[in-house]
Amino acid sequence: xxxxxxxxxxxxxxxxxxxxxxxxxxxxxxxxxxxxxxxxxxxxxxxxxxxxxxxxxxxxxxxx
Numbered sequence: 001x002x003x004x005x006x007x008x009x010x011x012x013x014x015x016x017x018x019x020x021x022x023x024x025x026x027x028x029x030x031x032x033x034x035x036x037x038x039x040x041x042x043x044x045x046x047x048x049x050x051x052x053x054x055x056x057x058x059x060x061x062x063x064x
Contacts, residue, residue: 025049026039026047026050
């Protein structure tokens with residue numbers, strides 16, 4: 001079996017799981033000024049959808 005045919009199932013499953021990364025994120029501020037994020041907004045919270053590109057990577061600046 002060629003390398004391409006072996007990788008095809010992996011690519012297929014990665015494409016299926018990619019939809020989970022596009023789930024909605026909501027942001028709201030509570031009565032005491034605390035900021036919260038969740039995938040479902042609580043009732044009567046005034047939560048706003050957050051448009052964020054989640055890449056799964058972080059950049060760190062290291063000092064010597």
